[in-house]
Amino acid sequence: MGPTRPSFLSPRTLQRHALLIVLGILTVILSLSTPSFFTSQNILNLLDQVAVIGVVACGMTVVMIAGGFDLSVGAVVALSAVVIAIAAPAGGVVAIAAGIAAAAVVGLVNGGLISKARVNPFVVTLGMMTIIRGLSLVISDGHSVYDLPSWFGFLGASDVGPVSWGIISFVVVAVGTHVMLRHSRYGRTLYALGSNEEASWLAGINTGRAKTLAYVISAALAGFAGLILAGQISEASPIAGQGYELQAIAAVIIGGTRLGGGAGTIIGTVIGALMLGVIDNGLVLLGVAPYWQGVVQGSIIIAAVGLAAYEKRGGGA
Amino acid sequence: MVMKDNAAPSDRAMRGRTEGEAPILELVGISKAFAGTQALSDVSLSIRPAEVLGLLGENGAGKSTLVKTLAGAHRPDSGTILLNGEPIELHNPRDALRHGISVVHQELKLVPDLDVAANFLLGREPGRVFNQMSDRRRLYEEAGALQQRLGLDLPLTTSVSALSVAQQQLVEIVRALSIDASVLLLDEPTSALSDSDMETLFTTVKRVRDNGVAVVFISHRLDEIFELTDRVAVMRDGRHIRTLPTAETTSEEVIRLMVGREIVELFPKTEAKIGEPVLEVRGLSSTAGIEDVSFTVHAGEIVGLAGLVGSGRTEIARAIFGADKRTAGEVLLDGEPVAPRTPAEAIALGIGLVPENRKAQGLVHDLSIRENLTLAGLRKFVRGGLISQRGERTETRRRIEELDIRPAEPERGIDTLSGGNQQKVIIARWLLCEPRLLILDEPTKGVDVGAKAEIHRIIGQLVARGVAVIVISSELPELLSVSDRILVMRAGRVAAELGREDATQELVMTAAAG
Ligand SMILES: Nc1ncnc2c1ncn2[C@@H]1O[C@H](COP(=O)(O)OP(=O)(O)OP(=O)(O)O)[C@@H](O)[C@H]1O
Ligand SMILES: [Mg+2]
Numbered sequence: 001m002g003p004t005r006p007s008f009l010s011p012r013t014l015q016r017h018a019l020l021i022v023l024g025i026l027t028v029i030l031s032l033s034t035p036s037f038f039t040s041q042n043i044l045n046l047l048d049q050v051a052v053i054g055v056v057a058c059g060m061t062v063v064m065i066a067g068g069f070d071l072s073v074g075a076v077v078a079l080s081a082v083v084i085a086i087a088a089p090a091g092g093v094v095a096i097a098a099g100i101a102a103a104a105v106v107g108l109v110n111g112g113l114i115s116k117a118r119v120n121p122f123v124v125t126l127g128m129m130t131i132i133r134g135l136s137l138v139i140s141d142g143h144s145v146y147d148l149p150s151w152f153g154f155l156g157a158s159d160v161g162p163v164s165w166g167i168i169s170f171v172v173v174a175v176g177t178h179v180m181l182r183h184s185r186y187g188r189t190l191y192a193l194g195s196n197e198e199a200s201w202l203a204g205i206n207t208g209r210a211k212t213l214a215y216v217i218s219a220a221l222a223g224f225a226g227l228i229l230a231g232q233i234s235e236a237s238p239i240a241g242q243g244y245e246l247q248a249i250a251a252v253i254i255g256g257t258r259l260g261g262g263a264g265t266i267i268g269t270v271i272g273a274l275m276l277g278v279i280d281n282g283l284v285l286l287g288v289a290p291y292w293q294g295v296v297q298g299s300i301i302i303a304a305v306g307l308a309a310y311e312k313r314g315g316g317a
Numbered sequence: 318m319v320m321k322d323n324a325a326p327s328d329r330a331m332r333g334r335t336e337g338e339a340p341i342l343e344l345v346g347i348s349k350a351f352a353g354t355q356a357l358s359d360v361s362l363s364i365r366p367a368e369v370l371g372l373l374g375e376n377g378a379g380k381s382t383l384v385k386t387l388a389g390a391h392r393p394d395s396g397t398i399l400l401n402g403e404p405i406e407l408h409n410p411r412d413a414l415r416h417g418i419s420v421v422h423q424e425l426k427l428v429p430d431l432d433v434a435a436n437f438l439l440g441r442e443p444g445r446v447f448n449q450m451s452d453r454r455r456l457y458e459e460a461g462a463l464q465q466r467l468g469l470d471l472p473l474t475t476s477v478s479a480l481s482v483a484q485q486q487l488v489e490i491v492r493a494l495s496i497d498a499s500v501l502l503l504d505e506p507t508s509a510l511s512d513s514d515m516e517t518l519f520t521t522v523k524r525v526r527d528n529g530v531a532v533v534f535i536s537h538r539l540d541e542i543f544e545l546t547d548r549v550a551v552m553r554d555g556r557h558i559r560t561l562p563t564a565e566t567t568s569e570e571v572i573r574l575m576v577g578r579e580i581v582e583l584f585p586k587t588e589a590k591i592g593e594p595v596l597e598v599r600g601l602s603s604t605a606g607i608e609d610v611s612f613t614v615h616a617g618e619i620v621g622l623a624g625l626v627g628s629g630r631t632e633i634a635r636a637i638f639g640a641d642k643r644t645a646g647e648v649l650l651d652g653e654p655v656a657p658r659t660p661a662e663a664i665a666l667g668i669g670l671v672p673e674n675r676k677a678q679g680l681v682h683d684l685s686i687r688e689n690l691t692l693a694g695l696r697k698f699v700r701g702g703l704i705s706q707r708g709e710r711t712e713t714r715r716r717i718e719e720l721d722i723r724p725a726e727p728e729r730g731i732d733t734l735s736g737g738n739q740q741k742v743i744i745a746r747w748l749l750c751e752p753r754l755l756i757l758d759e760p761t762k763g764v765d766v767g768a769k770a771e772i773h774r775i776i777g778q779l780v781a782r783g784v785a786v787i788v789i790s791s792e793l794p795e796l797l798s799v800s801d802r803i804l805v806m807r808a809g810r811v812a813a814e815l816g817r818e819d820a821t822q823e824l825v826m827t828a829a830a831g
Contacts, residue, residue: 183703185695192692195683202640202678203693203746204664262683 018307019255019271023278030282037285044162050277051170052077052229054270057248057255058177059221061269064252065181066214067194067261071125072110073222073248075132076103077241080223082136085145085152085236092151096227103223104216106132111212129245136238144237153231166228173221178266190214194261250297251276254304275300339402341366341531342387342418342500347396349382351733354724356382357393358555364500369522369532371546371563373539373575375765376737377723378552380535381423384504387533388420389413419498421489423505423535423736423763424676429478433471434460436488437495463495467521482509482674483626490518494525501525502533505736507541508763511626511791519545537737537765538792539568551575576767586777586798592616594652595785596637596754601646603636605629607809609646614754614785619776621800622789623825629809630789631673634756638670639663650753664693667753671743671760673789679743680731687713687727689742694749716745721771736763744772748779755779756787761795773799793822807831 031038056073063070084099106128113124158165181187189210192200201207225244230236255272257264279300280293340363349357356379364370372380385391387398389407397404400416407413413420427436437460460473469487477485486509493501503522507515522545526532536542542549543563550560551574558574596614601607607629614620622630635641637648639657647654650666657663660670672678681689690713691698698708713727720741724734731739740763747755757776761769776799780786790796796803803820805813805828813828 179703183706185699185704188688188692188695188704191684191688192681195681196677199672199678199681200692202638202660202670202672203681204661205692206659206661258683262681 019268019275019304023271023275026275026278026282030278030285034282034285037282040162042281042285044164044167046277046281047167047170048164048232049281050273051164051166052225052232053244053247053251053276054170054273055173055225055228056222056244057251057269057273058173058266059218060245060248060252061255061257061264061266062177062181062190063214063218064249064257064259065194065261065264066190066211067197068114068211068214069121069125069249070110070215070218071122071245072106072128072132073218074241074244074246075129075136076106076219076222077226077229077244078136078238079103079106079132080226081230081236081240082140082145082238084227085148085230086139088149088152092149099227100220100223103226104220107216107219108212110219111215114215115208115211133238140236140238142238144235146235148230148234148236152236153234166232169224169228173224174266174270177217177221181266186210186213191262194258194263196262247276247297250301253301256304259305272304338365338367340364340399341401343399343402344383344387345397345399347383347386347393347398349379349386349391349393353726354733355555357386360396360552360555360557362550362557362560364531364533366499366531367526367529368547369526369534369545370560371542371549372533372535372552373542373549373571374552375575376763376768377735378575378765379555380552381504381735382555383552384420384422384502384533384535387413387418387500387502388422389418390422414496417497417499418502419493419496419500420502421493421504421506423508425485425489427477427485427488430476432474432476433480433488434473436477437463437492439492464491467491467494468517481627483511483514486510487514487518490521494521498530500531500533504535505537505763506534507536507538509626514626515541537763537769539571539766542571543568553577572766575765586773589617589777589780589783591618591801592783595650596787597649597652598633598637599647599649601633601636601648602644603632603641604644605632605635605641607632607636610809610811611646612804612811612814614787616783616785617780618801619780619786619788619799621796621803622787622806623793623796623803624806624812624829626791628806628829630806631758632809633806634670634758634787634789637663637754638668638756640670664750664752667751669693669747669750669752669755671747671755671757673758673762675736675740675743675762680739682732684731685728686717686722686731686734686742689731690716690727690745691749693746697749712749716749719748720745720775721768737765737768740764741768741772744775748775752784754785754787756789758789759791760788761790761792769795793825797822797825805829 036042056077060070060073080099080103083102084095087095087098110124110128113119114121154165160168181190189200189205192205193207193210197207226241229240251272252264252269253259253272254275255265255268255270257268276297279296283293283296284290342364344360344362347357347360360383372383374380382391386393389410389412398407399405405416428439434457438456457473464471469491471484471487477488480488486506490506506518510518522532522534534545546563548560548562549566549571551558551571553575593616594613595616599611601610610633612620622633624630632641636643639659639662648656655666657666657668681692687709691709695704698705698712710727717725717727722738722741722745731742734742740760744760761772764772776786776788788796788799797820801817803815803825804811805815805825807829812831815824
C-alpha cells in the first residue's frame with residue numbers, strides 16, 4: 001500500500017495552486033499591458049481596498065465552514081462606522097468598543113435565531129441586512145458624519161513605512177482566523193459542524209453555541225472592517241459597505257470553501273479576495289467600463305465553483 | 318468448476334444445472350486502484366442466471382468496490398465486463414440500469430425529502446414531465462402494487478427521512494427490485510433489518526432468483542450466506558480467492574479463505590471481576606417512547622439490550638446519554654444522581670455512546686481519520702488554547718494500531734474507508750475519552766468476522782479495566798455470547814431480564830415478541 005500523504009498534486013493543493021497560478025498570470029498580464037499597474041502606489045492602493053473586503057471575508061469563511069451564511073455583514077460595516085462616529089466624543093477606545101459591540105450584538109441575534117429558533121440563515125441574515133441598514137440610517141439621521149476626530153483615521157489612513165495600518169490589520173485578522181480554524185478546538189468544531197451536525201452534537205459539541213459564536217465573529221469582523229473603511233474615506237456613512245456581503249462570499253467561494261460547509265481555508269479566501277481586487281483594479285486601469293466588473297466577477301465565481309465540483313467528482317484526480 | 322452431483326436431487330442440486338449454463342455477467346481481470354490502495358486487483362468472476370452468489374471478504378476486501386464497478390459508479394482501471402458474452406462499458410449508473418443491472422448500495426441512496434412511493438419509482442415516475450400532477454394517483458397505485466407483490470406494507474406518503482433505518486433499507490430494496498433487472502446486486506442489505514424484515518427479503522430474493530435473475534449478495538453474517546446463497550465467492554485484499562458451491566463448504570473453510578488464517582473463537586468472552594454499580598436507572602421514561610425502565614450495570618459488567626427494531630433499545634441509550642429528553646425517573650452514576658441534558662454533558666460525566674447509524678450519527682464525512690477519531694476527546698490535546706499536533710498525531714497512531722484500522726493512514730478521508738474500518742474509528746473515538754460507561758449501539762454492524770472478534774476483544778479489555786458496558790445488538794448469538802446479563806425490550810419497556818446462564822435464543826425471542 002503506497003503512501004497517500006497530501007502530495008503537491010492532490011486535488012486540494014492543486015486547486016489552491018491553480019488559484020495562485022491564475023492570480024500570478026493576471027498580475028503579469030496587467031503589469032505588461034498597463035504600466036501603471038505594477039507600481040508600488042497602485043499595489044498599495046489595491047491592497048487597501050482588498051483589506052476591507054478581506055477582513056469581512058475572513059469572518060464569512062468562519063460562518064461558511066460551519067455550514068452557514070451571512071448576508072448582513074455589508075450593513076454591519078456601516079452600522080459600526082456610524083456608531084463609532086456618533087460615540088466619538090466619549091473617546092477613541094470607548095467609541096470603537098461601542099461600534100464593535102453593536103456589530104457583535106447583530107451577530108448574536110443572527111446566531112441565536114439560526115441555532116435556537118432554527119430559522120434558515122439566508123432568511124435571517126437577509127432580514128437582518130435590511131434592518132441594520134435601516135437602523136444605521138435612523139441613528140445617523142440619514143447623513144454621513146465627516147468631522148471625525150484624528151484617531152479615527154488611524155487604521156485607515158496612517159502608515160507604517162509604506163504600508164497602511166489597514167493592510168496590517170487584514171494580515172493580523174487573516175493569521176488570527178487561520179490559526180483559530182486550523183489549530184484550535186473551536187476551529188475543528190466548526191469543520192465538524194459544517195460536515196455533519198448531528199454527529200458533531202453526539203460527539204459532545206455544543207453545536208448551538210458554536211454556530212452562534214461563528215456569527216458573532218463574522219459580525220464583529222465586519223464591524224472592524226467598518227472602522228478601517230471609515231478611516232480610509234474619512235467618512236462614516238450609513239450607506240457604506242453595500243454589496244460587501246456578496247463580494248466577501250465571492251472571495252470565500254473562489255478561495256475553495258465548500259458551499260454547505262465542512263471544508264475551506266483562510267489562505268484560499270485571502271487569495272480569492274486578492275483576485276477580486278486585482279481584477280477590479282485591472283479593469284479600471286484598462287479603461288473598461290465599471291459595469292463590466294460584475295460580469296467578470298460573476299463568471300469567475302461560477303468557474304471556481306464549477307472547478308471544485310469537477311474535482312470532487314474525481315474528474316481532476 | 319464441476320459440482321459433485323451425488324446428493325439426492327434436492328432443491329439446491331436441481332438448480333445445480335445452472336453450473337453448466339453460460340454466465341450472464343462475467344468479469345475478466347478487473348482492477349481498480351484509488352490513491353494509494355489497490356481496491357481490486359485482477360478479479361475474474363462469473364455470475365450465472367438464477368443463482369444467488371454470496372460475496373464474502375473482510376472489511377476493505379473490495380466487495381463494495383466490485384459492486385460499484387458493476388453499477389457504473391466506478392470505472393475499472395483495466396479488465397472487461399461481459400454481459401451475455403458481449404463486452405459492455407458502464408460509464409455511469411444509468412448505463413448499468415439500461416443493461417438490467419440493479420443495485421442496493423451499502424450506503425443508502427434515497428432522496429430524504431421525497432415520500433416512499435416517489436423513492437420507489439425515482440427517475441421512472443409514470444407520466445410525462447409536464448403532466449406530473451395528474452399522474453400522482455398512478456404513482457401511488459404503482460408503488461402500492463409493487464410493495465404488495467413483495468409482501469411489504471410501508472407508508473407510501475411518508476417522507477423517507479421520517480422512516481427508521483430498517484424501513485429505509487426496505488425502500489431501497491423495493492426500488493432495486495422494481496426495476497426489471499436481470500442482475501441484482503445487494504451490498505449488505507440486511508445490516509439494518511429486523512428478523513421479520515429479513516425473512517421478507519429472503520423470500521423475495523429467492524423468488525426473483527427462481528425467475529432467472531442473477532443475484533449477488535454481500536453480508537458479513539455467515540448464517541445468512543449459508544441460508545441464501547448457491548455459491549460463495551471469497552475476496553481478500555482486492556483479489557478473488559475462490560468460488561465454492563455453498564453446499565460443499567463450511568463456515569470454517571470460508572473464514573479461513575477470507576482471513577488467510579484460522580480464527581479460533583468468534584466471540585471470545587473474557588471474564589472480568591464484577592464490581593460496584595456504575596449505572597443505575599430507575600423508572601426512566603423519555604419523549605422517545607421508553608417507559609418506566611429500571612436496571613443496573615456494574616463495573617466490569619456487560620449488559621446486553623435485546624429486542625426487535627423499534628422496541629426502545631436505542632431510545633434507552635439516547636435517554637441516558639442526554640440525546641433524548643427524559644420525562645420521568647432518575648439516572649445514577651457511581652451512586653450520584655446525574656441528569657445530562659446534552660451529549661456534551663453526558664460525556665463530561667464519563668458516558669460514551671457509539672451510535673446506531675454510522676453514516677448519519679457517527680461519521681463526520683469531510684474530515685480525516687484523525688479528526689474523526691479525536692472529535693469527542695479533543696480537549697485532551699489542547700495546550701495553551703491550541704491543539705497540540707504532536708499529541709494528537711501520536712495518540713491517533715496509537716489507536717489506529719490498537720484497533721488495527723486499515724489503511725493505517727491518519728490523514729486519509731474517513732469516507733474512503735470500508736464500512737468496518739469506519740466503525741472501528743468511531744469506537745476508537747470513544748475509547749479515547751476513557752468513559753466510565755460505554756454504550757455501544759449495534760457496534761458490529763457491517764463488520765467482518767475478524768474485526769468483530771477484535772471489537773469483542775476491545776470490549777473485554779474495557780470491562781477488565783472496570784468500565785461498565787451496554788451492548789445493543791440485533792444479532793442474538795453475538796449478544797448471548799458477550800453479555801453477562803440480557804435485558805429484553807418490548808414496546809418501550811423491559812420485558813425480561815435474563816442471566817448469562819439462563820439466556821437462550823428462544824427465551825429472548827419469546828420475550829421480545831410478547
Ligand atoms: N473512494 C475511495 N477512495 C479511496 N480509497 C477507497 C475508496 N473507496 C474504497 N477505497 C478503499 O478500497 C478498499 C476496498 O474498499 P471496499 O469499500 O470495496 O471494501 P468492502 O469489501 O466493501 O468492505 P466492507 O465490508 O467494510 O464494506 C479499501 O481499502 C478502501 O479503503
Ligand atoms: Mg462494503
